[in-house]
Amino acid sequence: MSSSLPRLRPRSQQVPLLCFGTLAVSPLQRSLTPDEGAALLLYAADRGITTLDTAQYYNNYPAISIALRKRPDLAVITKSYAWDRAGAMESIREARVGIGRRYIDAMLLHEQESEHTVRGHWDALTAYRELKASGDLGAVGLSTHRIAGVKAAVRFGMDVVCAIINVDGLGLTDGSRLDMERALMDAREAGLFVIGMKILGGGHLIARRDEAVRYALGLDFLDAIAVGMASEAEIDYNCAMFAGQTPDPEAARISSAAARELMIEEGCVGCGRCAARCGQGAIVMEAGQARAVPELCVRCGYCAAACPYVLIKVV
Ligand code: SF4
Ligand code: SF4
DSSP states (O other): OOTTOTTOOOOOSSSOEEEEEGGGGSTTTOOOOHHHHHHHHHHHHHTTOOEEEOOGGGOOHHHHHHHHHHOTTOEEEEEEOOOSHHHHHHHHHHHHHHHTOSOBSEEEETTOOSHHHHHHTHHHHHHHHHHHHHTSBOOEEEEESSHHHHHHHHHTTOSEEEEEOOTTOTTOSSSOHHHHHHHHHHHHHTTOEEEEEOTTGGGTTGGGHHHHHHHHHTOTTOSEEEEEOOSHHHHHHHHHHHTTOOOOHHHHHHHHTOOOOEEEOSOOOOOOHHHHHOTTOOEEEETTEEEEOGGGOOOOOHHHHHOTTOOEEEO
């Protein structure tokens, strides 16, 4: 990694860096006010979690902005669906204004599938790279649910890749867990900063949580793991696990009870945008209504952002 990334260095410690997946404190998942969200981020920061993973569409920059006023040292990784230069510049403007800081540690092309989708976002990628050269952006990369997405990050010389990885390979749509492990290993060898996400498979692995977390902690090609945390108990549990300590039984109990579920409220007009948006096939349209298929859902919240009537929540 270049010296322009003071807060995103390859890992030097035994376990990957614990990174706060802030989708859990966005309006898409929990109805926290910005002050409540910031309080949770600051609680985590006090326990050593100093890297925040967000996105343009999470709509939680206000909470991050409040947290940054007290902890300007926090690193912010964000993501955007921009595909052209204008969209890229707007995403940067929105992030800067939103978090109240000019410097952004990393900007990722959100939810890339393969080389083809990256080529479709080439103008945005070029704009981000120019900003990086100016010193106002620390790193450029992509996030993906697909092995082909990781390979594209390597092929196009990105700085960062953020990908789904979990003990059962849940949420992977173009290969096995082993395929993803190999792809991420190659990415690390190529010098990318590698972030794992969805280590609990969007909640499906909650009953085997200790096993799932230990599996992820044992992956020596991960520099960081983004974990969604929506309560102090979840923060305490994860801090203990990442520190190699036995979590407080009460924190473990409370946080394991916080399994997330996809809710579609009444009022669906059957437009089908959520189903079209979901790459996991976890929403089907039946009799003009959207219906969730819980066993396929990885609780990424993408469908929530697609619903014009804001009927979908991961709670
Ligand atoms: S249904 Fe929604 S939350 Fe679940 S996997 Fe699909 S897009 Fe993600
Ligand atoms: S996007 Fe919203 S309104 Fe459209 S089908 Fe899905 S839930 Fe219904």
